Amino acid sequence: MTGPVLATVFLVFLGLTFAAWRRYLWVAGRGPLEHEDTCPYSLTDVFGGRPLLNAPHQKGVRWLTEIFSRSVAEFPGLTALQVPTPGNL
Numbered sequence: 001m002t003g004p005v006l007a008t009v010f011l012v013f014l015g016l017t018f019a020a021w022r023r024y025l026w027v028a029g030r031g032p033l034e035h036e037d038t039c040p041y042s043l044t045d046v047f048g049g050r051p052l053l054n055a056p057h058q059k060g061v062r063w064l065t066e067i068f069s070r071s072v073a074e075f076p077g078l079t080a081l082q083v084p085t086p087g088n089l
Contacts, residue, residue, distance in 0.1 A: 061067055071078075 061070065
């Protein structure tokens with residue numbers, strides 16, 4: 001690369017880095033989330049410090065899909081994964 005091209009690339013990189021830093025400071029200064037987690041359990045409450053040892057049906061699991069399929073087979077009436085959406089926060 002030639003000098004002016006390299007200088008332009010550096011200035012763009014510097015500008016994007018500064019913008020990302022300012023965004024980080026803005027987000028960090030916003031305070032706590034509006035909707036706090038109201039679940040009475042945490043992962044350590046439910047599973048303890050060694051989750052796979054407390055879930056024997058997961059012994060020997062290698063893939064995330066295996067965790068879901070084994071959990072569905074073991075607990076068919078429970079929710080496998082819940083992702084909050086803006087409408088139900």
